[in-house]
Amino acid sequence: MSNHDVKGKVVLIAGGGKNLGGLLSRNFAAKGAKLAIHYNSEESRKESETTLSAVQALGAEAFLFQADLTKPVHITRFFDEAVNRFGGIDIAINTVGMVLKKPFVNTTEAEFDTMFNVNAKSAYFFIQDAGKKIKDNGKICTLVTSLLAAYTGLYSTYAGAKAPVEHFTRAASKEFGRRGISVTAVAPGPMDTPFFYGQETDDAVAYHKSASALGGLTRIEDIAPLVEFLVTDGWWITGQTIFANGGYTTR
Numbered sequence: 001m002s003n004h005d006v007k008g009k010v011v012l013i014a015g016g017g018k019n020l021g022g023l024l025s026r027n028f029a030a031k032g033a034k035l036a037i038h039y040n041s042e043e044s045r046k047e048s049e050t051t052l053s054a055v056q057a058l059g060a061e062a063f064l065f066q067a068d069l070t071k072p073v074h075i076t077r078f079f080d081e082a083v084n085r086f087g088g089i090d091i092a093i094n095t096v097g098m099v100l101k102k103p104f105v106n107t108t109e110a111e112f113d114t115m116f117n118v119n120a121k122s123a124y125f126f127i128q129d130a131g132k133k134i135k136d137n138g139k140i141c142t143l144v145t146s147l148l149a150a151y152t153g154l155y156s157t158y159a160g161a162k163a164p165v166e167h168f169t170r171a172a173s174k175e176f177g178r179r180g181i182s183v184t185a186v187a188p189g190p191m192d193t194p195f196f197y198g199q200e201t202d203d204a205v206a207y208h209k210s211a212s213a214l215g216g217l218t219r220i221e222d223i224a225p226l227v228e229f230l231v232t233d234g235w236w237i238t239g240q241t242i243f244a245n246g247g248y249t250t251r
Contacts (some may be wrong), residue, residue, distance in 0.1 A: 004232040007032030010086040011231075012079065014038045014069060014126060015095035015113065017048025019142065019193045020220040020227075024093060025051050027224055028058035036082035036089070040096070061086070068118035069096055072125040079129045091231045092130040094142045096122055097162070101154050101199040112157055119161035127172045137180035139231035142169060143223075146189045146243055149251040166241050172200045173239035182238035184230045189218040189245025213247025222246070 007217050011028045015021040016038035025035050035055050039048035048064055055062045065081055067074035082089050098118040100111060123142050130140045137151055147159035148166065173183040190208040196217070197205070209216050226244050230237060243250055 001196075006091070006232060008034070009090040010034045010036065010082060010088060011091045011093065012036040012038075012082050012089050013093045013095065013169075014075075014078070014122075015040070015097075016093075017044050017051050017064070019095070019195060020188075020191070020223055021093075022047065022051040023220050023224045024095070024227060025055050025062075026058070026229060028046055028091075029055035029058040029062065031139065033060065033091075034086050034240065035060055035062035035066065036078065036086070038067065038069070038096075040066070040068060042066075069122040069126065071147065072121075072129075075125050075129050079133045083133055088135050089130070089133055089138065090135055091139045092126070092134055093227060093231065094123060094126045094245060096126075097143060097145070097195070099155075099158050099195065099199050102157070103154060105155050107157055115157035116161045119158065120164045121130040123165045127168050130180070131172060131176050134181060137235075139235055140172065140181065140183045141227055142178075142185045142229050143227075144185045144241060146187045146245040146249050148187055148241065149247045150241055169241065170239045177238065182230070182235045184234075184237060184239075185241040186223060186227055186244045187241050187245070188223045189248035191223070192217040192219050203245050208248075212245060212249050217251045218245055218248070 011033045012025055013021050016025045016037035052064050065078050069075050084165045102116055106229050142165050144165050147155050148163055169183050169185045
């Protein structure tokens with residue numbers, strides 16, 4: 001079976017019920033993959049059930065798994081459920097993230113802990129469990145943020161909590177590489193999803209749109225093909241963070 005053929009392969013997606021994760025779930029289902037789809041909370045249940053119905057309508061075997069992935073035991077349960085149902089996992093993608101836009105001096109300890117739990121801790125233990133349970137020649141990809149290449153204020157906890165994922169990705173790629181497993185991170189620009197708008201004023205949205213060389217916000221349709229490439233034909237890229245933002249920022 002070639003790297004680009006996902007027919008019959010098992011794809012596990014954290015945050016796979018909506019936005020970018022939901023699009024990835026649909027795209028992989030259309031190509032014949034089996035899907036393990038995680039969503040976080042009751043608020044995302046309805047959208048996630050819509051995604052499940054859509055992938056099943058495409059003929060895919062799939063299941064939903066609801067959990068707070070800041071608790072590593074839940075990550076383990078998610079991976080174990082996919083192994084028990086499908087016999088193994090070929091591709092693991094983590095789209096989970098949480099944004100906070102707030103001045104440094106106003107950030108609370110509770111906010112700091114929440115941001116690092118969601119963006120760093122869950123990412124670490126997701127990659128760890130993938131390393132334990134993914135098949136040889138499997139693929140792991142985590143979503144981060146183009147703020148990792150930006151020089152800006154107000155996102156200290158968000159950018160700071162995503163930054164370690166680059167180091168996790170590099171270390172895991174070295175440790176898992178002997179098994180043929182590639183490990184990557186994708187750093188989109190500001191994405192045109194509800195995830196983005198909750199933090200931003202109209203003026204800030206206008207600035208973000210004007211700041212990209214190609215114009216406008218990043219669309220999930222621009223990112224999904226890149227993630228799909230990295231976990232298939234692009235497997236030779238490993239240990240790297242790929243900035244995909246229409247020329248919003250680079251380094």
